[in-house]
Amino acid sequence: MEAMVFLLSLIDCCALIFLSVYFIITLSDLECDYINARSCCSKLNKWVIPELVGHTIVTVLMLVSLHWFIFLLNLPVATWNIYRFIMVPSGNMGVFDPTEIHNRGQLKSHMKEAMIKLGFYLLCFFMYLYSMILALIND
Secondary structure (H helix, E strand, O other): OHHHHHHHHHHHHHHHHHHHHHHHHHHHHHHOOOOOHHHHHHHHHOOHHHHHHHHHHHHHHHHHOOOHHHHHHHHHHHHHHHHHHHOOOOOOOOOOOOOOOOHHHHHHHHHHHHHHHHHHHHHHHHHHHHHHHHHHHHO
16 A cells, blocks of 8 residues: 555656656746747646646645655645745736746746756655655565
8 A cells, every 4th residue: 555655656756747847948948038928828827736736646645644754845845836826916827927927037936946846856756766665575
């Protein structure tokens, strides 16, 4: 059972890694003016909720399976994703807004956030992989 928890977490983490890479590529395309702000933000906003759901599922899964360290490691990122989604100002297109993405260095902060999440998801990937292998050996 424990191996199944980590297998599901590993698959979810792979999806989150690919999503973070997609965010980085799309934001760098906007930075280099390969795409316009409206199309970039519409592409990214459509993946904000799946990222939020995916990371929340892993966090709740670790809470239910009583892996406290991994739960506490995932909790700040899940809380940040929920906070960022809830605090979107009214009138904005979503978390990524085309009228504000070039203002006040938001593009750089979005890029930095995507890079930090990529590093975090890579760390989690190897942690889940190690835990899955350990659970398979112990069973």
